[in-house]
Amino acid sequence: MLDNISIKTKLISLSIIISLSFVLILFIELLSINKISEIENIGTQINKLEIQQLELRKNEKDFLSRKDLKYLEKFNENISNIQKISSTLDTNFDLFDLDKTKLNNYNTIIKDYSTIFTKIVNLQQKIGLKEDNGLYGSLRNSVHLVQEFAKKSNDNYLLATVYDLRKQEKDFMLRLDEKYVENFNKIIIKLEKDEKYKEIIPLISSYKTDFLNLVTSEKEKGFNENSGMMKEMRDIVHKCAKSQEILTTGISQKIVELHDKIVFYSYSIIIIIALFIIIALLYISRVINKSLSTFQEGLGEFFAFLNNETKNINLLDDKNDNEFGNMSKIINSNIIKVQENIIKDKALIDDATKVANDIKDGHLSSRIVTNSNSNELNELKNVINLMLENLSSNINNILEVLKNYSNYDYTKRVNTKLVKGDILELCENINQVGNTITKMLVDSKTIGLNLQNSAHILVDNVKFLTQNANTTAASLEETAAAVEEITSTIAKNSQNINEMSQYSKNVISALKTGEELANRTTTSMDEINAQVIAINESITLIDQIAFQTNILSLNAAVEAATAGEAGRGFAVVAAEVRNLASRSAEVAREIKILVENATSKANIGKEIASNMIEGYATLNSNIQNTVNLINSVSTASKEQQIGMEQINSSINQLDQQTQEIATISSTTQQIAQETNNIAIEIVKNSDEKEFDGKNSIKIQEKR
Structure with missing residues (x-):
């Protein structure tokens, strides 16, 4: 069926099929790339989701440690970003018909996370x-009112009790342990039962209410990560991390499956198209090759007849309607005509062959004498003979010019006034050869002179380049040494920062020890205060005893005076007893003054110890912040060290390349010198020949 279709139509059809196949393959590749890009976008969104989740954890930790609402705003902003990413993933899941159960579960956990964190912030x-x-503010106001009242009352016991309450309050706020709340309640109950302190009871009750409200709220929030809302939030965070891991693992597996599936289908379709193209090419090539082989065999037989290789000739197969069939019909009609004329013309051709052989041997005087039945051949014979006459004359003229050329004299030219046709073209070509050789020699000498001039400049420039390359290599070596020294300094700084971090840890340990000693000091001051109160009571008793003794001595003196001489010795004793009572009273007053001073000093010491405890807490926070800063500086210093090591490596590599450039420059200088020698040889060789414009060549100026 395809035998009667033209070759042009077959080739156009084959080109269209191949073009459409490549377009289809390109479309499939673009579609596959687009699908793979969309699949990889899902993985990118999952990574963004993980980053936003880490940001949530960071903002949560920052708020709990710094109590600043700006971290709640950042937290909500990250939640909004997660929702946008989840919305994009939801759309991509619909596009690839993926199960959204894990994604919906993750979104639910994120909402719970946001809810519990917001509750903790509000609390x-x-x-x-x-x-x-x-x-905190209410409790602080209540505490100040109670403390001011206790100070104004000048009651050491009340003031000591208030300080004890403050101690339990501070211990609870510092350690978040309910045992301090129990101690606080016991002290409050004991104070409330004492009828002596009815006036301060309302202030104490307000203090108690504010403190217990604070305890209740702290308990609701959670004393640590294992209680209250903090435990609930930690559980949700763990669920969130687990859900993120499950979602990431599932999506990664699904992405790999989709990617492999797309690649498989793409390659399958491309292979099918490629096989179809190969089959079409093979089939059409086979049909064309078959027709071409048939035409080639027939044409071969015809040329064999023309070349006298055979006496018989067969007509070509011309039954097809394609190009080969049409050519076969035309050739068959000409075969018949040629076969008739060949025999008639053979005699003339034999004679022409003999003349041609004579001319081939160099005998230009030989001529064709045989006639043919073909007017064209007879005319050809006459033309050939006339051509031989003119050719012989022109050849002699040409040989004379070529002889001059062989002697390197290119100033002569062939005379073309009486020459026409191919001989004219031959003569003109020989003259053109002379002109071309002349131009070539002029160009050769010009190029040689310019090359000689350029070679001098190149030698100077390469020499300058070599000097600069060597100087640059030396500078790079000095730079590399400086960078290595800086790298060493950065490494030493990093080591010092690590030692500073260790010293900070030691300071924190010493700080905790000082805080414990301050607490023990407060306890000791309370015990000293209790002992001073007991001593004060004993002094009061001594003072009363001295007063009673003084009265008794006065009575004894009165009785001794009444007794006269008999009571004189008793009067002396009474006087001594009165003196002893006076001294006892005076000593008691001095001891009382000393005890009151000791009580005042003990209260001051207790207040100082409390201030020390608060100062230790603040100092602990500041030192912890300093440790964090030192750790950040240590990390940055390590990154700096890595960067300097990379710079050092780059400079060393640049140093090696510069040294290679210096070596290449030295080699180039040698090549430039050799080029200069070649230019001198070209100019010398050109000067040895004769040609027009030889002595008018100028060197082009270099700018």
Whole structure:
């Protein structure tokens, strides 16, 4: 069926099929790349989701440690980003028909996380973000009222009790342990039962209420990560991390499956298209090759007849309607005509062959004498004979010019006034050869002179380049040494920062020890205060005894005076007893003054110890922040060290390349010198020949 279709139509059809196949393959590749890009976008969104989740954890930790609402805003902003990413993933899941159960579960956990964190923030606002607001502020105001009242009362016991309450309060706020709340309640109950302190009971009750409200809120929030809302949030965080891991693992597996599936289908379709193209090419090539082989065999037989290789000739197969069939018909009609004329013309051709052989041997005087039945051949014979006459004359003229050329004289030219046709073209070509050789020699000498001039400049420039390369290599070596020294300094700084971090840890340990000693000092001051009160009571008793003794001595003196001489000795004793009572009273007053001073000093010491405890807490926080800063500086210093090591490596590599450039420059200088020698040889060789314009060549100026 395809035999009657033209070759042009077959080739156009084959080109269209191949073009459409490549377009289809390109479309499939673009579609596959687009799908793979969309699949990889899912993995990118999952990574963004993980980053936003880590940001949530960071903002949560920052708020709990710094009590600043700006971290709640950042937390909510990250939640909004997670929702946007989840919305994008939801769309991509619909696009690839993926199961959204894990994604929906993750979104639910994120909402729970946001809810519980918001509750904790609200509760912390209720408790107080700073010492002067919320429950902290109320408690502080109540404490100041109670403490001022106790100081104004000049009651050491009441003041000691208030300080004890403050101690339990501070211990609870510092350690978040309910045993300090129990101790606080016991002290309050004992104070409330004492009828002596009815006036301070309302202030104490307000103090107690504010403190217990703070305890309740702290308990609701959670004393640690294993209680209250903090435990609930930790559980949700763990669920969130687990859900993130499950989602990431599932999506990664699904992405790999989708990617492999797309690649498989793409390659399968491309292989099918490629096989189809190969089959079409083979089939059409086979049909064309078959027709071409048939035509080639027939044409071969015809040329064999023309070349006298055979006496018989067969007509070509011309039954097909394609290009080969049409050519076969035309050739068959000409075969018949040629076969008739060949025999008639053979005699003339034989004679022409003989003449041609004579001319081939160099005998230009030989001529064709045989006639043919073909007017064209007879005319050809006459033309050939006339051509031979003119050719012989022109050849002699040409040989004379070529002889001059062989002697390197290119100033002569062939005379073309009486020459026409191919001989004219031959003569003109020989003249053109002379002109071309002349131009070539002019160009050769010009190029040689310019090359000689350029070679001098190149030698100077390469010499300058070599000097600069060597200087640059030396500078790079000095730079590399300086960078190595800087790298060593950075490494030493990093080591010093690590030692500073260790010293900070030692300071924190010493700080905790000092805080414990301050607490023990406060306890000792309370015990000293109790002992001073007991001593004060004993002094009061001594004072009373001295007063009673003084009265008894006065009575004894009165009785001794009444007794006269008999009571004189008793009067002396009574006087001594009165003197002893006076001294006892005076000593008691002095001891009382000393005890009161000791009590005042003990109270001052207790207040100083409390201030020390608060100072230790603040110092502990500041030292912890300093440790964090030192750790950040240590990390940055390590990154700096890595960067300097990379710079050092790059400079060493640049140093090696510069040294290679210096070596290449030295080699180039040698090549430039050799080029200069070649230019001198070219100019010398050109000067040895004769040609027009030889002595008018100028060197082009270099700018």
